[in-house]
Amino acid sequence: MGDAIVNVSAWIEGLLLGTGLSEPWVSFIMTVISAFVIAFIPVVIVIFLVWGYRKASARMQGRLGPNSSGTWAGPGGIVQTFADAIKMLTKEDIRPAGVDVIPYNIAPILIFFIALVVWAVIPFGPGTVIGVDLNIGIFYIMAFSSAALFGVLMAGWSSNNKYATVSAFRSVALLISYEIPQLLSVLVVVMVAGSMSMQDIVGAQRSVMYLIALPLPAVIFLIASLAEVNARPFELLEAESELVAGYQTEYSGMKFGMYYLAEFINSVAVGAIFSTLFLGGWQGPFVDAAPILGTVWIFAKITLMTMLWMFIQITLPRLRIDQILNFNWKFLVPLALANLCVISIVNKLINAQASDWTRAGILLLTNIAIALVAWTLVALGGRQKRRQYEAELEVVA
Amino acid sequence: MLEQFTFIGVFLLVTLFISCAMVGLSWVLRPKRPDPRKSEIYECGLEPHGTPWFQFKAQYYIFALVFLVFDVEAVFLFPWAKAYSLIPLYAVIEGVLFILLLAVALIYVWRKGLLEWM
Amino acid sequence: MTQQILFFVFGAIVLGAGVAVVTVRNIFHAALWLLLAFFGVAGLYVLLEAPFFAAVQLFVYMGAIGVLIIFAVMLTQGIMKEKQLPFNEQWWMAGLMAVLLLAVMVYVIRQLPAVTPQALQWDSIDLLGMAFVHPQGFVLPFELASVLLVAALLGAVTIARER
Amino acid sequence: MVPLQWYLILAAALFCVGLYGLLARRNAIAVLMSIELMLNAVSVNLIAFWRYTESNTVTGQVFAAFVYVVAAAEVAVGLAIIIAIWRTKNTVVLEEIDLLKG
Numbered sequence: 001m002g003d004a005i006v007n008v009s010a011w012i013e014g015l016l017l018g019t020g021l022s023e024p025w026v027s028f029i030m031t032v033i034s035a036f037v038i039a040f041i042p043v044v045i046v047i048f049l050v051w052g053y054r055k056a057s058a059r060m061q062g063r064l065g066p067n068s069s070g071t072w073a074g075p076g077g078i079v080q081t082f083a084d085a086i087k088m089l090t091k092e093d094i095r096p097a098g099v100d101v102i103p104y105n106i107a108p109i110l111i112f113f114i115a116l117v118v119w120a121v122i123p124f125g126p127g128t129v130i131g132v133d134l135n136i137g138i139f140y141i142m143a144f145s146s147a148a149l150f151g152v153l154m155a156g157w158s159s160n161n162k163y164a165t166v167s168a169f170r171s172v173a174l175l176i177s178y179e180i181p182q183l184l185s186v187l188v189v190v191m192v193a194g195s196m197s198m199q200d201i202v203g204a205q206r207s208v209m210y211l212i213a214l215p216l217p218a219v220i221f222l223i224a225s226l227a228e229v230n231a232r233p234f235e236l237l238e239a240e241s242e243l244v245a246g247y248q249t250e251y252s253g254m255k256f257g258m259y260y261l262a263e264f265i266n267s268v269a270v271g272a273i274f275s276t277l278f279l280g281g282w283q284g285p286f287v288d289a290a291p292i293l294g295t296v297w298i299f300a301k302i303t304l305m306t307m308l309w310m311f312i313q314i315t316l317p318r319l320r321i322d323q324i325l326n327f328n329w330k331f332l333v334p335l336a337l338a339n340l341c342v343i344s345i346v347n348k349l350i351n352a353q354a355s356d357w358t359r360a361g362i363l364l365l366t367n368i369a370i371a372l373v374a375w376t377l378v379a380l381g382g383r384q385k386r387r388q389y390e391a392e393l394e395v396v397a
Numbered sequence: 398m399l400e401q402f403t404f405i406g407v408f409l410l411v412t413l414f415i416s417c418a419m420v421g422l423s424w425v426l427r428p429k430r431p432d433p434r435k436s437e438i439y440e441c442g443l444e445p446h447g448t449p450w451f452q453f454k455a456q457y458y459i460f461a462l463v464f465l466v467f468d469v470e471a472v473f474l475f476p477w478a479k480a481y482s483l484i485p486l487y488a489v490i491e492g493v494l495f496i497l498l499l500a501v502a503l504i505y506v507w508r509k510g511l512l513e514w515m
Numbered sequence: 516m517t518q519q520i521l522f523f524v525f526g527a528i529v530l531g532a533g534v535a536v537v538t539v540r541n542i543f544h545a546a547l548w549l550l551l552a553f554f555g556v557a558g559l560y561v562l563l564e565a566p567f568f569a570a571v572q573l574f575v576y577m578g579a580i581g582v583l584i585i586f587a588v589m590l591t592q593g594i595m596k597e598k599q600l601p602f603n604e605q606w607w608m609a610g611l612m613a614v615l616l617l618a619v620m621v622y623v624i625r626q627l628p629a630v631t632p633q634a635l636q637w638d639s640i641d642l643l644g645m646a647f648v649h650p651q652g653f654v655l656p657f658e659l660a661s662v663l664l665v666a667a668l669l670g671a672v673t674i675a676r677e678r
Numbered sequence: 679m680v681p682l683q684w685y686l687i688l689a690a691a692l693f694c695v696g697l698y699g700l701l702a703r704r705n706a707i708a709v710l711m712s713i714e715l716m717l718n719a720v721s722v723n724l725i726a727f728w729r730y731t732e733s734n735t736v737t738g739q740v741f742a743a744f745v746y747v748v749a750a751a752e753v754a755v756g757l758a759i760i761i762a763i764w765r766t767k768n769t770v771v772l773e774e775i776d777l778l779k780g
Contacts, residue, residue, distance in 0.1 A: 028407075031403060031404055031407050032407055032411065034404070035404065035407045035408040035410075035411040035412075036411055038408065039408070039411050039412050039415055043415075088423070089419075089422055089423045089426050089427070090423070090426045090427055090428075091423070091427060092427050092428045092429065092430065093423065093424070093427050097433070100543070102544075103543075103544075103547060105420075108420070109413075109416045109417060109420060112416040112419070113412050113413055113416045116412040116415065116416070117408070117409060117412055120404070120405055120408045131404075132401045132404040132405060132408075133401070134401055134402075134405070134566065135398075135566070135638065135640070136566050136567050136570050136640070139475055139567070139570045139574070140405075140570055142471075142570075142574060143570040143571070143573035143574040143578070144573060146468075146573070146574055146577065146578030146579075147573050147577045147578060149577075149578060149581075149582050150547075150550060150577065150581065150582075150585075153582070153585050154547070157543060157585075157589065165589075169457050169589070172457075172461075172582060172586075173457050173460050173461075176460065176461060176464040176579075176582060177460060177464065179464065179468075179578075180464065180467045180468075183467070183468075183471055187471075187474055187475065187478045188478075190475065190478040190479060190481075191478040191481045192481075194479070194481060194482040195479065196475065196479055196640070253423055253427055254419060254420055254422070254423030254427070255420065255423075257419075257423075258416070258419060258420070321514060322513075322514030325460070325512070325514055326512070326513075326514070329463075329503075329507070329512045330507065330512065333467075333503065334500070334503070337496060337499075337500050337503075340496060341493045341496055341497065344481070344489050344492065344493060345486075345489060345490065345493060347481075348481075348486050348489045349486070398564055398566065398635075399518075399561075399564065402561050402566065454677070455590065455675050455676065455677050455761060455765075456677075457586055457590075458583075458586050458587070458590060458675055458757070458758075458761060459672055459675060459676065461579075461582055461583050461586050462583070462668055462671050462672060462675070462754050462758070463668065464579060464582075465579040465580065465583055465668075465750055465753075465754055466664045466665070466667070466668045466750070466754075468574065468575055468578060468579040468750075469575055469579065469664060469746055469747055469750040470661070470664065471574065471575075472571050472574075472575060472743050472746050472747075473647060473657060473660065473661075473743065475567075475640075475644075476567070476640050476641075476643040476644030476647060477644045477647055477648060478644070479640050479641060479644050480640070480641045480642075480643075480644025480645045480648075481644075483641060483644075483645060484644070484645060484648055484649075488645075488648035488649070489648075491648045491654055491657070491658070492647075492648060494658060494661075495657060495658060495660075495661045498658070498661040498662060498665055499661060499664065499665060501665060502664070502665040502668045502669065505669060506668070506669075506672055509672070509676075511672060511676060518679060518680055519680055522680045522684060522685075526684075526688045529688065529692060530688070530691055530692060530695065533692050533695040533696065533715050534695055536695075536699060536708075536711055536712065536715060537695055537696070537698055537699030537702070537703060537708070537712055537715075542705055542707055542708055545708055545711060546707075546711065549711050549714065549715070552692075552715060552718070553718065556718050556721070556722060559685070559688075559722055559725075560722075560725055562680065563685070563725050563726055563728075563729045564729060565725050565728070565729065565739065567739075568721075568725060568739065568742060571743075571746065575746050575749075575750065576714075576718075576749075579750065580714065580749065580750060580753050583753055583754065583757055584707065584710070584711060584714075584753065584757065586757075587707055587757040587760060587761060588707055590761055590764070591707065591760065591761065591764040591770045601703060601704060601705065601708070602702045602703065602704060603702060603703075603704050603772070603773060605701065605702065606701075606702040608701075609697075609698050609700075609701030609702035610698055610702065612697065612698075612701065613694040613695070613697045613698040613701075614694070616693075616694050616697060617690055617691060617694040620686075620687075620690035620693075620694075621687055621690060624683050624686045624687055624690065625683065627682070627683060627686070629681060629682070629683075630682050630730050630731060631679070631730075632679065632682075632729055632730045632733060633733055633734070635733055636733075636734055637734070639733075639736055639739060642735070642736040642739075643736045643739050643740065643743070646735075646736050646737075646740055647740070652740075653740050656740075656744060660743075660744060660747045663747055663748075663751055664747060664750065664751060666751075667750070667751035667754045667755055668754065670754075670755050670758070671754040671755045671757075671758035672758070674755070674758040674759055674761075674762045675757075675758035675761050675762060677765075
């Protein structure tokens with residue numbers, strides 16, 4: 001097996017065994033090392049992502065980015081990120097008067113903690129590479145990310161600031177609303193793959209990736225996840241014109257920095273989860289010959305998804321809260337429910353011996369049919385509403 | 398199975414350590430010059446006015462209620478979806494019936510106009 | 516051995532947080548302690564090799580019920596600076612009853628024979644999914660659960676809406 | 679391996695803590711939270727019994743799942759009632775809302 005990561009870990013394990021430590025201790029130390037490696041993957045990605053995000057947004061919005069940080073700019077202004085990190089760390093941390101001290105201090109830690117926690121079950125390659133393959137994989141991610149709501153509520157409520165509290169309420173309303181379509185589209189994937197383990201879901205996409213077989217759940221999941229990470233069209237919590245800076249208004253220094261980092265880490269995590277669920281994870285050409293390529297593929301897919309996120313985030317304007325919630329409850333949730341019901345019956349009716357491509361084709365056609373029906377309904381509803389509106393106008397005139 | 402959760406446990410501790418270490422590091426490095434005027438609440442350049450713990454709209458609560466119902470539904474639907482390949486068609490339809498009952502609730506709330514943001 | 520240590524850790528979290536829930540004066544802090552108690556129970560489920568229920572515990576209790584409780588705390592404001600005693604006049608009688616009940620239960624539990632658990636043979640999530648829809652299983656409770664949830668939602672919405 | 683009795687005693691203790699809160703707290707929301715603690719104690723018992731005596735069927739887990747439904751329904755309706763009372767009487771202290779009429 002030519003897997004570099006397995007080789008490296010075997011080499012470290014041999015090194016540790018050579019020092020005369022007993023077997024259980026060595027395996028424990030290996031666990032700790034791999035936990036640190038996994039925890040640092042998102043942190044390292046984010047350091048470069050912040051830089052890349054600034055460059056991209058400057059380019060797209062036609063303004064100057066971090067292209068000169070004094071004398072020490074480095075190539076493309078990369079030093080700027082490190083300078084920012086040091087600035088965050090050494091900034092004075094101001095605690096406003098009248099805050100509820102303990103929740104106020106726990107909230108940023110909790111949010112950052114949960115942003116890192118979901119990375120444990122993401123498969124970075126064939127076999128169990130570094131992380132772990134839980135049999136409840138995707139449900140573990142959903143469970144922990146729903147626990148992140150408290151970070152938001154704690155921060156908003158304990159800040160002793162009206163804007164922060166309103167923002168916390170709004171963003172929790174948004175987060176819980178968009179969790180439903182996310183959940184329902186994950187259910188479709190679990191159903192078709194027959195497993196909740198991330199590694200099995202990747203394995204099930206061996207010949208066809210689910211983006212082709214299940215495009216509708218993929219799109220619903222992507223929209224809902226973008227809402228969950230507060231990407232721009234759904235960016236309620238940082239509505240500067242209305243809410244100052246959201247629930248983290250009263251935070252400063254590193255505590256603010258942790259919210260900032262957690263948001264970026266979550267966005268990358270969405271890319272990783274989406275690639276695993278719908279883009280076939282580490283599957284790709286030549287993976288069987290060289291397993292290390294699997295790691296390359298998944299990171300390539302994560303990069304692609306992150307670029308898509310950046311593109312959406314930078315170019316789209318912000319919606320109002322009523323538009324966001326209406327879109328969710330009156331369009332996404334009914335669509336996801338109908339999709340789940342129809343796919344579950346259709347997929348059962350397909351012959352069990354059918355090849356992967358036949359199955360994918362039938363599912364794709366079903367998806368297109370559902371999308372067309374939904375489109376027709378929305379168009380009819382819109383026409384009706386427009387007629388009503390025009391009739392009202394005539395009455396006024 | 399418990400070996401897998403050993404990793405998860407260690408990972409939770411490591412991430413908790415990293416999160417706390419970041420705050421701790423800044424606590425060591427940062428300057429500490431408190432000033433009563435620095436610690437005033439920021440409210441759009443005005444003097445803070447009244448307590449922030451005012452009463453909110455019950456609208457938020459209604460969204461949370463609908464969410465709660467769908468969330469609990471997941472407890473039943475995840476095992477159902479996982480066992481999907483092992484169960485016959487009529488059992489799948491039972492699950493669909495379960496979902497449709499919840500859809501009825503959604504439609505009721507929608508028709509009553511409670512999903513409108515007021 | 517490790518499991519026993521972990522049991523004590525999670526047990527201490529659950530009980531400590533539970534005691535805090537019923538004694539803390541600030542109701543918002545009580546809600547946060549309640550979440551910690553839920554988290555400890557999730558740890559116990561992992562020890563009992565029911566990881567699905569550990570995740571459900573986080574998902575439903577922390578993600579949904581906890582949010583609902585905190586929303587209610589925030590909606591019924593004014594409790595934040597509560598200076599009164601959190602207990603009513605019968606608190607000592609309640610304490611006595613709780614201690615007596617605990618004594619009785621501990622006495623009964625100590626009479627139980629020791630059992631050794633068997634290794635798990637099947638994936639319990641698959642079994643659970645099949646049990647929910649199997650005609651000899653729990654189909655009726657499964658559908659009734661949905662009906663109950665719908666009824667609770669309709670009732671709660673009718674009560675809570677602003678008129 | 680941890681003996682079954684430990685789990686049962688822990689659940690019993692949690693149940694009694696919840697019972698104390700249920701009987702002694704004045705705040706209605708705190709009473710609901712105590713009920714949640716008691717329901718959690720029941721779930722722990724159900725899962726522990728499943729693991730130790732019936733691990734090849736899933737009856738215990740099914741019952742635990744239904745406990746979640748009951749807990750959710752209870753919390754939804756209970757908190758809705760509390761919010762409705764708060765709106766009319768401006769209090770959540772139980773002794774002040776013991777009259778059903780106005």
